Amino acid sequence: DAGVIQSPRHEVTEMGQEVTLRCKPISGHNSLFWYRQTMMRGLELLIYFNNNVPIDDSGMPEDRFSAKMPNASFSTLKIQPSEPRDSAVYFCASSRRSAGETQYFGPGTRLLVL
Amino acid sequence: DQQVKQNSPSLSVQEGRISILNCDYTNSMFDYFLWYKKYPAEGPTFLISISSIKDKNEDGRFTVFLNKSAKHLSLHIVPSQPGDSAVYFCAASEGGGATNKLIFGTGTLLAVQP
Secondary structure, three states, X not given: OOOOEEEOOEEEEOOOOOXXXXXXXXXXXXXXXXXXXXXXXEEEEEEEEEOOEEEEOOOOOOOOEEEEEEEOOEEEEEEOOOOHHHOEXXXXXXXXXXXXXXXXXXXXXXXXXX | OOOEEOOOOEEEEEOOOOEEEEEEEOOOOOOEXXXXXXXXXXXXXXXXXXXXOOOEEEEOXXXXXXXXXXXXXXXXXXXOOHHHOEEEEEEEEOOOOOOOOOEEOOOEEEEEEO
8 A cells, every 4th residue: 555645745935936735645545634743833733624525624824725635535735825934844644534543644745935 | 722732842761761751631522642653754653542431551562541630641662762763742632533633742752872
């Protein structure tokens, strides 16, 4: 099994540019989660989907952030416009939506906004 | 407002000794707790979990203890090995299942010295 796939692994961009992060969950998993890791706040849940439907986006920092899951095998997290304070590692995770199933994380995308 | 707190950013332990990582939480509705381990440039991986109906769960060298009255859990690693050197995240959820929304702490960097 390939595990959760994220792309790109590294992204360097300039303030004001649009950034799109991509995630392919593990086949058969029907829950998908986007997290952001920073030194100050650790791992923060931004948004999660069940069966492609957004369930909780209360962690999305502001309107500049948006996430979509058009089908069971693909999700995007978009930042437009990007700001230096968005610099962080962004993780995608997936799981089966049943009791006791753990979340499996991708390798992350390291984003640097100059 | 951090609902899950790991107050020790780092911990250094000699190989063969016990490592004790601590975690405190504030939300009394949390009923499922997990520990994840993270190596550099990789996503977090699930390590061990515990339900609030238990006060201890053991898996090989890893044991998690839960003290509900104190809203405190700890992870014990015995004996510690250099390969255990990583960042350890504590996480909590409501609803009894790991696929529910997870709230993570800020992590503790464990260094096991040979």
